[in-house]
Amino acid sequence: MSKSRICLSVIETTLRANLSRIDEYRHMIDLVELRADYLSRGELTHLWRFPKKAGVPVILTLRKKKDGGMFTGEESGRIGLMKHALEGGFSYIDLEEDCTGSGLEEITVAGGGRVIRSLHDFSGVPDDLAQRMKRLARAEKELPKAAVMPLDTDDVLKLFSCYRELDGMEKILVGMGNYGFPTRILAPYLDTYLTFCSVPERLAASGHIDPSTLTSLYRFREVNRDTILYGIIGNPVMHTFSPIIHNRGFKAIGLNALYIPFQTDSIPSFIKLAHLLSIKGFSVTIPHKEGIIGFLAEKDVSVDATGACNTVVREGDGFYGVNTDTIGFLEPLKRAVAGSSLKGKKTTVIGAGGAAKSVVYSLIGEGAEVLIVNRTGERAQKLADAFDCGWASLDTGGIERIKSYSDIIVQTTSVGMEPDPSASPIPDYVFGGNEIVYDIVYNPPETTLLKAARKAGCRIIRGKEMLLGQAFAQFRLFTGREYPDQEGIRKEFQ
């Protein structure tokens, strides 16, 4: 297995600005792709100067609009510019599969460089991708490259199967976009020649990340064929904090494992992918927490009781599901009541959706007395009937009732979440100061509801506490180990 390289794609409009970008990241990268199609016209005649100044191997790419680039001039002009540039001795030139007979190949090779023969597909993953990759190189030393855009989980599965089929062949194979993201961070695992990344301020392509995130969070230099894969499925999923939590934990305990966001639109297709990649465990987030249950060989009582599953671990050939949202919710609450029990605590739960169900189940299990208050009264009643507790609508009468269930107030709706952080589900409620107020929303870190409660002197629990709590419980299930340095990550997430 050969080494996989980190290639920084630079897309500034001047050569000088591109050189500064390289200087910023020089210590993290192996080579650079100069996207000459982004340069302003006047710069193009100076291209030949670039490789020497860059001081790292450079790929020359002058991509046409049709192939996803910015170059709009005549093909003869493009070839002329590249020929001139090659006088500077580029280490690689990227030539599309239909760019032949120009003499660029011979000039590149004569100058000690190598041709990357590329194909692009922004409309999905072609069924015959592996066959096309095998036929792509025009000469022995040419390096075949495909950049394709998976549009759903089926495409992702097709792409990973293609890596399997092409195993052992020297190649660059990249999945673009959010669905393709795992292929970028798994380049060393997938044995592909390089992965492209870009500076955070100027992402050169959909799904790119910056070299720093790639090397620190996703430990690119340590990933290899033996790396154990974990992940999270959801849609959307790219915004979640879970990769930060788990990857940091794996690193701290010295485990050769990686936790990857898999944007997923189809659970059955992901299950096939999980088998193909021998994924050892994965987190499940919206909208798949209910749908995943049908694919579990075994499940914990927390899944049956809440009708939701957020954690899946491999057991032999099947998958075992747990809902750690329940433990994650309780952990910070138990710390807040330090020493005393939740038994008999008069507790209001605002909301009656999926999240509320996990919360109510956890509270009832601890012996709390629960009142469910929800915008839609019938939904509150239905949930209350299932757990034999009180309910009210989120109206003046309901808010009045909260006063007699106010040892603990838990907010489980999406109200107050970005992009509308000024909202509160109970804007007129006057806190007495003795309540423990817990909002499971974690973005923003302190909601409007929590701010009001804190001002009144209440103890508050932020949503990130629950996020961390459920992740720590997942980590135990994934690795059999306690999450290391819990205080450290708690501070970072404040």
Ligand code: ATR
């Ligand atoms: P989740 O799984 O995140 O709980 P859900 O099952 O869709 O999502 O439930 C959303 C909860 O937020 C519900 O309790 C919903 O109230 P309704 O049952 O009346 O729909 C509540 N919710 C959402 N938007 C709300 C709003 N603007 N004001 C009050 N409650 C709201």
